[in-house]
Amino acid sequence: MRKTTLLIVEVGLRIIVRILARFNTGCLKTIPKTGPLILIFNHVNFLELPLLYLWLKPRPVNFMAKAETWNHPFLGWMANNWETIKVNRGEHPMEAFKKAGRKLDEGRILIVSPEGTRSVTGILGKGREGTTLLALVNKASIIPIAHTGTESIHENIKRFRRTRVKLQVGRTFRLKGPLHPGKALRKALNDALMRELAVLLPEEQRGNYKDIPFNPELLEYTD
Numbered sequence: 532m533r534k535t536t537l538l539i540v541e542v543g544l545r546i547i548v549r550i551l552a553r554f555n556t557g558c559l560k561t562i563p564k565t566g567p568l569i570l571i572f573n574h575v576n577f578l579e580l581p582l583l584y585l586w587l588k589p590r591p592v593n594f595m596a597k598a599e600t601w602n603h604p605f606l607g608w609m610a611n612n613w614e615t616i617k618v619n620r621g622e623h624p625m626e627a628f629k630k631a632g633r634k635l636d637e638g639r640i641l642i643v644s645p646e647g648t649r650s651v652t653g654i655l656g657k658g659r660e661g662t663t664l665l666a667l668v669n670k671a672s673i674i675p676i677a678h679t680g681t682e683s684i685h686e687n688i689k690r691f692r693r694t695r696v697k698l699q700v701g702r703t704f705r706l707k708g709p710l711h712p713g714k715a716l717r718k719a720l721n722d723a724l725m726r727e728l729a730v731l732l733p734e735e736q737r738g739n740y741k742d743i744p745f746n747p748e749l750l751e752y753t754d
Contacts, residue, residue, distance in 0.1 A: 537612050544581045551684060552578060554696035556586045561700050562674065564590065567635040568703075569666055569673045571728055573655055574644035575681045578696070583642055583676070584613060591639045595631060597647070620647070624661055628668065635669050645725060653682030655738040658725040660717055666706050666724070672753055673724065675701035677731030699731040703754040723749040 562570070572579055584592050594615045601607035601617065610617075616634070618627045634641055645662040646655070666673055680696040687694045704727060708720050722743050727750070729740035 533612075540609070541585060545585050548578065548581055548585070550693070551688065552582075552681070552694040552696045554582070554678075554680075555698055556582075558698050558700045559583075559586050559676075562587060562590070562640070563703075565638060567638050567669070567671060568640045569635070569662070569669075569671045570640055570642045570676060571645050571662060571673060571724070572642065572676045573653075573678065573728060573732065574646050574649050575651070575653055575678070576649060576684055578681050578684060579678065580642075582696075587640060591637070592642060593631075593634045593639055594642045595627065595644075616641075618661075628665055631665055632669050635671055641671075645721075645728070651682070653679065654736050655725070655729055655732060655740060657739065658721050658728075660721045663706065663717065663721040663724050667708055667710055667712070667720070670705070672703050672705055673727070674703050675728040675731060677701070677728055679732060679736065701727055701731050702752050704750050704752050707749055707751055719746070720749055 562568070570583070572583065580594060584594070592613075594610075594613065595618055596610060596615050598617050598619045600610050600615070616627050616630045618624055631641055643662050643665070645658040647659040647661070648656065650656045665671070677699045678696055680694055684694045706720050706724060708716060712720060722740065723746055725740045726743040726745070729737040729743070734741055
């Protein structure tokens with residue numbers, strides 16, 4: 532019964548997402564079919580998670596999400612059914628890191644917003660270092676996915692307009708650093724990770740990362 536209910540809800544979500552927006556999901560076919568992977572994205576609104584989850588299937592996918600997500604009855608139900616990993620902001624994320632590591636060991640895709648919160652303007656916010664540390668500890672490959680257009684969805688809904696969303700998938704990469712980098716190196720590695728996401732966005736939406744150069748000592752492409 533639970534699986535049937537979830538299937539019905541997922542079909543409904545696909546229909547709703549398609550009603551609200553039109554987008555180029557074909558680029559998601561470039562995501563590897565097997566193997567562990569961290570997928571990072573710019574977080575703007577509610578549309579991204581069902582879009583990524585439903586259109587990456589049948590690949591097994593998990594999210595990391597703030598604990599406040601479970602305060603909403605429907606979102607909490609979906610988070611539980613999608614085996615979302617809860618992150619308590621302001622607390623040490625060790626338990627969440629352990630769960631994330633186990634999901635990667637199972638060959639799953641782990642979807643993470645390195646900003647840790649939404650950017651209502653569409654301008655890329657400051658990246659938190661947790662994603663960088665998670666990638667280093669698990670020696671994980673990372674793929675950035677950027678989207679534009681979603682920042683207009685609330686206004687378009689009011690006007691009964693569909694939102695045109697553009698997705699872009701970046702190159703697969705790994706961070707080059709020790710498991711426990713010092714403060715300066717940790718920031719540099721985090722900036723390198725955020726740069727890979729920023730370059731997929733229009734220059735005016737890259738925030739603090741628009742002028743960061745590529746540094747081969749911190750990052751290597753693996754595709």
